Amino acid sequence: MLNSGDTAWVLASAALVMLMTPGLAFFYGGMVRSKSVLNMLMMNFISLAVVGVLWVFYGFSLAFGNDIGGGLLGGFEFVGLQNTVGQLAGFAVAANAQTGVAAVAWPGPDALPVLAFAMFQLMFAVITPALISGAVADRLKFWSWTVFVALWVTIVYFPVAHWVFSFDGFVGADAVGGWIANVSKLGALDFAGGTAVHINAGAAGLALAIVLGRRRGWPKEPMRPHNLPFTLLGASLLWFGWFGFNAGSALTAGDLASVAFTNTMVATSAATIGWLITEQFRDGKPTTLGAASGAVAGLVAITPAAGYVSPLGGIAIGFIAGIVCALAVALKFRFGFDDSLDVVGVHLVGGLVGTLLIGFFGTTSVNSLGANGLFYGGDATQLGKQAIAAFSVLLYSFILTALLALLIKYTMGFRVSDEDEVTGIDETEHAETAYDFSTLRGGGTFSGVHSAVNAAPVAVTASKES
Numbered sequence: 001m002l003n004s005g006d007t008a009w010v011l012a013s014a015a016l017v018m019l020m021t022p023g024l025a026f027f028y029g030g031m032v033r034s035k036s037v038l039n040m041l042m043m044n045f046i047s048l049a050v051v052g053v054l055w056v057f058y059g060f061s062l063a064f065g066n067d068i069g070g071g072l073l074g075g076f077e078f079v080g081l082q083n084t085v086g087q088l089a090g091f092a093v094a095a096n097a098q099t100g101v102a103a104v105a106w107p108g109p110d111a112l113p114v115l116a117f118a119m120f121q122l123m124f125a126v127i128t129p130a131l132i133s134g135a136v137a138d139r140l141k142f143w144s145w146t147v148f149v150a151l152w153v154t155i156v157y158f159p160v161a162h163w164v165f166s167f168d169g170f171v172g173a174d175a176v177g178g179w180i181a182n183v184s185k186l187g188a189l190d191f192a193g194g195t196a197v198h199i200n201a202g203a204a205g206l207a208l209a210i211v212l213g214r215r216r217g218w219p220k221e222p223m224r225p226h227n228l229p230f231t232l233l234g235a236s237l238l239w240f241g242w243f244g245f246n247a248g249s250a251l252t253a254g255d256l257a258s259v260a261f262t263n264t265m266v267a268t269s270a271a272t273i274g275w276l277i278t279e280q281f282r283d284g285k286p287t288t289l290g291a292a293s294g295a296v297a298g299l300v301a302i303t304p305a306a307g308y309v310s311p312l313g314g315i316a317i318g319f320i321a322g323i324v325c326a327l328a329v330a331l332k333f334r335f336g337f338d339d340s341l342d343v344v345g346v347h348l349v350g351g352l353v354g355t356l357l358i359g360f361f362g363t364t365s366v367n368s369l370g371a372n373g374l375f376y377g378g379d380a381t382q383l384g385k386q387a388i389a390a391f392s393v394l395l396y397s398f399i400l401t402a403l404l405a406l407l408i409k410y411t412m413g414f415r416v417s418d419e420d421e422v423t424g425i426d427e428t429e430h431a432e433t434a435y436d437f438s439t440l441r442g443g444g445t446f447s448g449v450h451s452a453v454n455a456a457p458v459a460v461t462a463s464k465e466s
Contacts, residue, residue: 001088003110006252010116013248017123020241021048021130027234027292028134031341034226035424036138037434043133043145050149051126056081059125059153060118063161064171071179074162084114089171110252114171120248121165128157128197132401134341135205138215138223139421142429144414148404156400157200160393164196180389188389189362189370189382191260192249194304194355195393202348203394205339207401212414214338216421223340228288235292239268242299246306259366260306264299267306267318271298274322282326290326293346297325300350305358308370313361321353348394355390359383 025044029037051059058079065074077083088111129149166177168184179185180195190196215223225231246264250257275294276286301321302314309317329345332338339345359382362373372378408414415421420428427433 001111002113003252006110007112007116009253009257010112010120010248010251013244014116014120014123016241016244017120017127017248018048018241020123020238020245021045021127023234023237023241024127024130025234026230027238027296028137028341030227030230030232030234031134031225031289032137033223034435035426035433037226037230038426038430038432039140039142040133040137042142042430043140044130046142046146047126047130047133047149050146051129051153052122054150054153055118055122055125059158060084060121062154062158063121063125064118064166066172066174067162067166067176067178071163071177071182071185073159074166078118081115081118084118087114087171088112089114089117090169090173112251117171117251120251121161124165124193124197124245125153125157125161128193128201129153129204131197131201131343131347132205132208135209135339135343136212137340138425139212139415140425141413141416144408144412147412148408148414151404151408152204152401155404156204156397157196160196160200160396163393164190164193164389180392186385186388188355188385189308189358190304190355190389191307192246192303194300194351195389198300198303198347198351199355199390199393200397202344202346202351203397204401205343206337206348207398208405209332209337209339209344211402211405211409214336215340216418218338219333225289228292231292232288235295238299239295242268242303246303250307256307256367259311262311263302263306263309263314266311267302267314267321268295268298270315270318271295271301271322271325274298274319275326276322278323278326293329293342294322294326297321297346297350300347301325301354301357304351304355305361308358308363308367309361310363310366313363313375317354317357317361320357321350324353325350352390352394355386356383359386 021044025041028044029040032040058076060081061076061078062074065077067073068075090111129152133145163178163180166181168177168182169175170177180188180190242264243261247257247261250260272291272294275290275297279286279290298318298321301317305314305317325346328349329342331345358373359380360373360375362371362378362382363376364370364372371382373382374380405414416425416428
C-alpha cells in the first residue's frame, strides 16, 4: 500500500520547504539596517527550534487529529507523535471525501507514512510565524518574540491549519477534518496555504505593527536596506524552496505536482515583471528590491491556486499580484502603521489576491477536485467560498494576534527601549554585530594604514545608514 516514490517526493519537498526559512531570514535580513540584521536572522531561526518541538508535543495532533470542535480543532490522538510510526495516510479517502463518492478502500493505492506527511506540514508551521517577523523588524525583545511564537502557533496557526489542510478521512478512515477544507462544510480551495500561511501571517503582522507602534524615527528617517545582495539571495532561495512548498502539496509525484511546479515558476516570473513595470511607471526606475519583492509576491499569490489553475491562469494571477502588491506596500504610509518589511503589502494582499482569483481562473480541466471559476463557465459560488475562507482567517488571526501582543506587552514587555533601538538591537539583545569594521581602522604597516584610509568612507557610510 505504501508508495515509495510519493514518499520520497514528499520528504524531499519537506527539505525544500525547510530551506525557505533560512532563505526568508536572508530576504528580510538584507532589508533591515546593518545594526539589526543578526536579530532578524535569529527571529527566523528560532522559529525552527520552537515550532519543531511544539509540533511533536501537540501541534500535529491539534492540526490533523480527528476533529473535536465542529471543524475548528483536531484531537489529541497524535500527542507526542504517538500512533504515527508505521501508520499510513491515504489519498483515496481524502479525494472521495471531497467529491462525495463513497470510499471503497483505505488508505488506497497511493499512501504515505503519516510521519512523512507530518514532517512536510511541520515546515509550513515553521515558516508562518517567521513571516510575521518582517512586520516588526528593528524593535522587539528576542525572548518576548520567542514566547510570542510559541503562543501564536498554539492558539492561531495549529487551529487554522486544521481548518484548511485537514481533510475528512486522510489520516484515518473515520477521521473528521476542518471546516474550510471539506465540501461537506465549506469546501474552499487552498492548494498549499494561501489562507493558512500567508493571509494568516499577514493579518498577524498588521496586528503586531499596530499594537507595538512605529520604529523610532519612522517614516521621517530613511531606513534603507543595508544589503540588497542578501535580499536577492534570500528571494532566490525562497523561489527554489517554493517548488517543494507548492508541488509537494500534491502529495504525489505525478501530473498534479507537475502542474503546481509549472504554475509556481510562471506566476513568479510574471509577478516580477508586473512589479518592475509598476515601479518604472511610478518611480521611473526598476529596482533590485522590487525584483525580489515581486518574485515573493508571485510566489505568495500562486500558493493557493497552484494546483487548480492552468499555466496561463498562473501567469495572469502572478502578473496581477505583482502590480497589486507593488501598489499595496504604500498603504502603510497612507494609514500610518509601520510594517517594516511590507509583510502586509506582500503576504496579506498577495494571499488575498491568489485565494480570491481561484474563483475566476480555477478550472476542473487541471484538477477534477477543484472548481470552474467565472472565466471557465462557473458561477460565483466558488468565489464566495474563497472569500469566506480568506476573511475568516484574516479576522481570526488579526484579533487573536492583537490580544497576544497586548498580553506580552503588559507582562514581560515586547519592545526594546528607545535607547537600545537607537544603539542597535544586535548589540543590545545579542551582544554581537554582523560586521566588524575594526580591521579597517587598524594595522601597523603603511599598507594597513593606506587600506584603512581608503576604506574609512565605506565604514562611515554604513554607520550613517544604520
